[in-house]
Amino acid sequence: MHEQDSLLRKLLMNYSDKESDVDGVKGGRIAERLAELAKIGMTEEGGSRRLGFSKEERQAKELVKDWMRQAGLVVREDGAGNVFGRMKGKEDDRPAILSGSHVDTVPNGGHFDGALGVVAALEVVEAWNKTNYRPEYPFEVVIFSDEEGSRFNDGYIGSKAMMGQAKIEELMKQKDGNDLTFEEVLNSDGLSIEGFRRAKRNREEIELYVEVHIEQGKKLEKANLPCGIVSGIAGPSWFEITFYGDPGHAGSTPMDIRSDALVAAGKFIHELSHLPKQVSDSSVATVGKMFVEPNGVNVIPGKVTLYADIRDIHEDTREILITRMQKLIIGIEKEYSVRVHTKELMRIPPVLIKTELQEELSEAFSDLNLDVLKVPSGAGHDAMIIGEDIPVAMLFVRSKDGISHSPMEWSSLNDCVLAVHVLKRFVERMNKVSNIKGSCID
Numbered sequence: 001m002h003e004q005d006s007l008l009r010k011l012l013m014n015y016s017d018k019e020s021d022v023d024g025v026k027g028g029r030i031a032e033r034l035a036e037l038a039k040i041g042m043t044e045e046g047g048s049r050r051l052g053f054s055k056e057e058r059q060a061k062e063l064v065k066d067w068m069r070q071a072g073l074v075v076r077e078d079g080a081g082n083v084f085g086r087m088k089g090k091e092d093d094r095p096a097i098l099s100g101s102h103v104d105t106v107p108n109g110g111h112f113d114g115a116l117g118v119v120a121a122l123e124v125v126e127a128w129n130k131t132n133y134r135p136e137y138p139f140e141v142v143i144f145s146d147e148e149g150s151r152f153n154d155g156y157i158g159s160k161a162m163m164g165q166a167k168i169e170e171l172m173k174q175k176d177g178n179d180l181t182f183e184e185v186l187n188s189d190g191l192s193i194e195g196f197r198r199a200k201r202n203r204e205e206i207e208l209y210v211e212v213h214i215e216q217g218k219k220l221e222k223a224n225l226p227c228g229i230v231s232g233i234a235g236p237s238w239f240e241i242t243f244y245g246d247p248g249h250a251g252s253t254p255m256d257i258r259s260d261a262l263v264a265a266g267k268f269i270h271e272l273s274h275l276p277k278q279v280s281d282s283s284v285a286t287v288g289k290m291f292v293e294p295n296g297v298n299v300i301p302g303k304v305t306l307y308a309d310i311r312d313i314h315e316d317t318r319e320i321l322i323t324r325m326q327k328l329i330i331g332i333e334k335e336y337s338v339r340v341h342t343k344e345l346m347r348i349p350p351v352l353i354k355t356e357l358q359e360e361l362s363e364a365f366s367d368l369n370l371d372v373l374k375v376p377s378g379a380g381h382d383a384m385i386i387g388e389d390i391p392v393a394m395l396f397v398r399s400k401d402g403i404s405h406s407p408m409e410w411s412s413l414n415d416c417v418l419a420v421h422v423l424k425r426f427v428e429r430m431n432k433v434s435n436i437k438g439s440c441i442d
């Protein structure tokens, strides 16, 4: 039995709330679509590998475009590869309500991160088609390109392009793991730098963005709740840190005269892991990617490049953590006689979700007799980029054991279907608000 069939089977097997198939929402279709997407870029471990602007991400986008067209949406793609499936609104000249996520993944990720948000938004359209509901605002199902930033060490590329926040010149200097430039990668996906620059969208065209996403944490599971309301999104800051030592012969170089870049980097990684708890209980620090040169068993490493991911939902404590990291580097330079170069790749402000939108989401939960839990997001999302100056809301779905960015990532179909009902109800409630931006004052 091929992996994706077992995903479909697993999802359907545990779909006990058949009575959730109401108001046009169909759990079987959600399961089928998640399984179809999981088929694209399936890894040996049964995970997903659909890097940004890869043929796998492209294949997933084209599959969703087909579903969008079958659902009667007008489909377009911008110069950054972002896909928009638009349903006309009764007041079609109003700014649109957008909902969606991403279909790219980390190198060996799961089948729900991103994909669920796209499938959920499309399922709302399917349900509206079935029940002949027509929204006041135009509604757009969105796929943002390269949210994970797995190729160019700078994530949220599609949503940044749409918001005019992408650091294009910086991206153009970079090469991916296959030594391809950003421009070459865009070209390989049928896109261009010129088109990418033109992807910036007039903010006046967007009234609200709402994203369904797996929690990637354990709070909902601990509270035994299927879904939750996101109260804020931690802002990630990424740094490329290069340690320069003296490469040398592993056999003939005495220990006391070495300048070993990897020993220095190792000390940094270990000490960095102790800093967050000194700063706040919501800050985190991770080194997940590292290159050792010349990378020979019998050669003292002369150069190590690693990537540090520093986050917090509060900007002030994140800045304190970054300052402490920089002090740590200075100490290591002295202690290990190495030179260290730090390059900031990303520093995205954390985003708090407007109270009014959290309240509207709470009302949607109450309409469906669901208990409400407000949960901060440690993970970054496209909603964080858009939320800098457009109202955004996020809805979390319970993650089994809090696992994500792994083939073990899992959410039950019951929980996914409930999230679709909440999303649908929330957007229907927002369609009764004639000026959403104006009503979000805080």
Ligand code: HGY
Pocket: 147, 148, 155, 236, 378, 379, 380, 381
């Ligand atoms: O890095 C993140 O938090 C997200 O998965 N891109």
Ligand code: MN
Pocket: 106, 113, 148, 405
């Ligand atoms: Mn992710």
Ligand code: MN
Pocket: 102, 113, 114, 147, 213, 380, 381
């Ligand atoms: Mn994601």
